[in-house]
Amino acid sequence: MASTAAVPQANGSAHPVASLDSSLLTITHAETLKPLPAPGYAFGDVKTDHMLVMEYDPLSGWSAPEIKPYGPLPLDPSSNCLQYCSNVFEGMKAFLGPDGKLHLFRPDRNMQRLVVSAARMGLPTFDPDELLRCIKKLVAVEERWVPTEAGHSLYIRPTMIGTKPSIKVGPSNHAMLYALVLPVGPYFATASPTDAGVSLLAVGENVRSWPGGTGGFKMGLNYSPGFVPQQRAAKLGYDQVLWLLGDEQKVTEAGAMNFFAAIEREDGGILVVTPPLDGTILPGITRDSALALLRAHAAAPSSGILALPPTLALHVEERALGVPELARAGRAGRLLECFGTGTAVLVVAIERIGDVVDPTMQTIEDIEMKGGLKGLGPVGRALYHKLSAVKEGREQFDGWSVLCE
């Protein structure tokens, strides 16, 4: 790809500036490599030896991408990202397959979503394929960090921040785009992802997102307003918050995951329902993948796509789902299972949902799964195993597993 092009930029300039060009990538190896951590580390704290960094300047465009030793970023204290939070990010994972090669899971989706997030933030955009080429090289450089322990994986965090050094309220025409790599342990400290789950407190007094807001984009600013409500939920004995919206107590997200419920129908079939992409929830890639697998199974139950009885009729719906409906299904013994999906967790069981029936928060009634189910039920478990197999390069589905080379 040409190194300069009159790409229409988010800053509106028609000036031809350098495009993001992976062929210009340089690699500077760290002089000393860190020792690999002993398994058991938490999610998010351990960083590898290198990072990928490139910068955008409105006059010159994208700088040559660099893989260089992990270290602090020197940021002007007036930077747009620190003052007004023009930060967007992605989450991906790399796995070592049985072929001995590194695999990524639908990475084109992450790249496209990052471009969409950047544009919504008024940040400069870029060619997503070029960024993916750089990220693949970073992962290859960090291959020794890919964990082999169960429940551990290599997490990739592309991040883009507005670096315009001005406190003027407005879009940043300077940006830094970087990617970190982290070996990660289980997101939740549960016994096993399939045999244990998390609890959620349904919260309506704080709202994560709303119509016309930014809940449908992967922006850092969607997360920090939930920190204190999350601490409050933890004090009441719940792992995460189930975010609600409006008087109908519509479910938006569960912690930082998309939410699914499986409800037994009168005819013996199973309704799997998840809230729709109405702009208030993240268009999760694991969510999309789960829906695709569920629909493929529903269309051909004996195909074996999911490890579910071929006689079981699945009905998949993307539609608004309120806590009252979940509570009614729970009371009727028809709430088979609930689970969250996301890159960090893959599929995690939701074992109970605290329904605040008295708004003074004195009275919380738990919505429980049929039979007091712990861990994933049949639907979540089938998705977990299938998604794990594809992510880890042991199986293929619709070209989702992509070689990192």
Add this chain to the structure above:
Amino acid sequence: MASTAAVPQANGSAHPVASLDSSLLTITHAETLKPLPAPGYAFGDVKTDHMLVMEYDPLSGWSAPEIKPYGPLPLDPSSNCLQYCSNVFEGMKAFLGPDGKLHLFRPDRNMQRLVVSAARMGLPTFDPDELLRCIKKLVAVEERWVPTEAGHSLYIRPTMIGTKPSIKVGPSNHAMLYALVLPVGPYFATASPTDAGVSLLAVGENVRSWPGGTGGFKMGLNYSPGFVPQQRAAKLGYDQVLWLLGDEQKVTEAGAMNFFAAIEREDGGILVVTPPLDGTILPGITRDSALALLRAHAAAPSSGILALPPTLALHVEERALGVPELARAGRAGRLLECFGTGTAVLVVAIERIGDVVDPTMQTIEDIEMKGGLKGLGPVGRALYHKLSAVKEGREQFDGWSVLCE
């Protein structure tokens, strides 16, 4: 004040850690001072020679505050502030009074609001009086930067960012608290703050804040989602966005300002109305000051607190205000004036409001002020002059003007 104390910290630790202590402040002067800029610079780009910085560590508490040469902050790329936007800030101004001394305007309010914002963000908190002592020293160090040109002033930007080096979603128990000082020109490039104003496009499809959201806190994350809608408004010929909420098209904020309207009543009096502090708008200090002055004048019209005819009956209301009400008042020739308030702008006239009467955005009808008023009307002008006089230390009101020493 003692340098260590078992202050209950936002991180929940009871471990006694160092409090923020202004008596430990050190000053390292820049070796070379920057030349002062020629007047005419924009708002937000020019920084002075020094900055105030202190850091919070969960084990040791607050570091000794430092005034040191302005320069980049080395931030871990996984920092909570860059990943999840745990950033809060304040805006203040310093003025050189006729007494030759530096004055601040109600700085205790800014300090208290910063603590409230930090707590809502799950960041460590601090003694606001101690921070104010440090900021006063920074302003004193930068006294040569106080502009003397009309419309120019010295702006202070306290900022607090979460620096926990982890991508785990959760509150940051590491933080950096810093303050920048900037000589600023007029926020809007209008001829004169009293003789010219801005136009607003009323926007309901993008929503700045929501009940249960963070619109009532001074967080950086409330601002960047407005960048692209603001660009869209500019393309349609409007300076700023008038942010609406809900089917009633309730006004929340105007750009980054609080909104006031003055409407002629049937009895000849003037109704001055501004939206209430219901959690969806910033509790602006200029807003609060304007309301206090308006109410003091309404209670004693012949006191001369505001330069308005003593025969004019002012009626001040904090209540929901929708665009339909503004449009009706405009059509009836009873919309006397609208203005925005904020630290950056003080009081700025709103000359017209684009009301999107067809949601395809093809049809916009302007709501205009009575008689096609340009610049501030009598109420806004009286507030502008009174607030300027108190801010600049030429007059006093209720102890608002505070010496910077």
